[in-house]
Amino acid sequence: MDTLSILFSDEMKTVEALLSKNISSGIALIPDLSHYLLDAGGKRIRPLLTLACAGLMGYEGELHYPLAAAVECIHTATLLHDDVVDQAEERRGKASARLVWGNSANVLVGDFLFSRAFQLMVETKTLKVLEILARASSRIAEGEVLQLLSLKNLTMTEEHYFNIIERKTAELFAAACEVTGYLAQKPQDTCDHLRRLGLHLGLAFQLQDDLLDYTAAGGSLGKTIGKDFLEGKVTWPWLTLYQRVSPSEKTWMQGLMDNEDQRPSALPQMIQLMHSHTVVSDMESLVIHHTQRAEEALHALAGPKAIHDAFGDILQSLAHRQH
């Protein structure tokens, strides 16, 4: 995201100020907990997409700022609720907010941020924007429920897995891009291209994230190798490997799902199997497939060359991300 971040660093400051303003409350716990998470070095990918797409659209108003802030508020709210669901102990390299303030505070402050997101959206006074983001929120919640129901489901189909990640991750990426088309009053096909850009970027991002859980080179960005695996979370690498291994290895993998304690020592062998069964290389191809589809959508859009190039950089680095 580097080139794009630099290109929009001034605009992002406006978004950060709006975020700070909107998480303020007479009840200190609310900004305290929100800032704890927001200031922990999140990459602000989603609001950055909103700013960048507004730039592509040549949008000259001010309403993309509350929109970008709303998108980050929705994302932050889902992180807070996710951490309760996952009983997460760590987030962005430090103790999760729920460990500091408790699960109840996480749930309620998440609700507050979610409401604030809607207040920010309403500021755009653009019904189509509200419609898209309200729908996106429903789909995100469905994705989270689906993920909850799919824990330890080793026979999950690839389609089912994509249904989860499209909703829980790619949907907000897609909406963050799409809404700028309506804000700038562009024709339907432009809005559709924006949506596709965000959707495939989001899918590539999530697939890469799931793969890096097994292959990340280091602990940068708070990403710990094997985190999903150690929590027994079934992602594409796991379910694809499971389909490809021998019956006795299947039994071994099932055993790992049932016995948390055995997972740490099994991680190296899991990674080795993923390489030997070409799970890693197949997944890299899948990431590249989605970055290419995002690229196609990008090419169908007009806009300043500098922003196009910066998007191109993101897609390139996503396809070759090592951490």
Next chain:
Amino acid sequence: MDTLSILFSDEMKTVEALLSKNISSGIALIPDLSHYLLDAGGKRIRPLLTLACAGLMGYEGELHYPLAAAVECIHTATLLHDDVVDQAEERRGKASARLVWGNSANVLVGDFLFSRAFQLMVETKTLKVLEILARASSRIAEGEVLQLLSLKNLTMTEEHYFNIIERKTAELFAAACEVTGYLAQKPQDTCDHLRRLGLHLGLAFQLQDDLLDYTAAGGSLGKTIGKDFLEGKVTWPWLTLYQRVSPSEKTWMQGLMDNEDQRPSALPQMIQLMHSHTVVSDMESLVIHHTQRAEEALHALAGPKAIHDAFGDILQSLAHRQH
């Protein structure tokens, strides 16, 4: 609510159908859990207020239906999250949804319902309505956080207590009424009267509810006597009594806050003290004060006599509610 319920029973069927339609999802857990709570005999007070106020306004469109459904969705979402926060074991006279499906499902389905509420609101295409309900949602979340922070706070001021109940309960009553004024494009003062009607009705309702926790005649409507008390929840009766008792009784009350086990046997004495220190009669006066202020707001509004009379019945029965 009886007269009003009968008056709007046909319209309420439309709202129920909309609710059912909007909690549907390809993921069965979502409608299952939602219906479990929605079908457990909730009184639908909030959507009824929306229908009744739309009636008072002489509104002839169809948009009060999605609005009423949205209001009930917000309410249901907050109940689901409340139950996680309170670790509630019972709701509406049966096992709480979180006991059946777990805390995680409660959190995520709550998020889904909350998102659906926003989708329903967007259908009204009325920005002022969206603004009011988004703001109400933020204030409800603030009220919940404030309540969480005030658990076991025996030195809470009356002002602080009102700040909590105004946000967590009265705000949604107020918004449920107020929005119909904007929907029917009425002047500002009419909208303000509607808001006051809902606000004071909500305050009276919550105060009565808090009082009935100590004085309810029976277990009707799923209300168990002493529930707040046994959970160590500080409400008006408790904090007012605390201010009025002797130092040694204060120490006794503090002890009850610290020792859950001692509360059941202490309940009769608590109730007796509340009578002898005129806490019960003072609180009854407070309920009547708010029903009167709601009545004043009602009188300032035009509208069919049948609806006025039905509202009058509610306010009367609220002032003398025994269960």
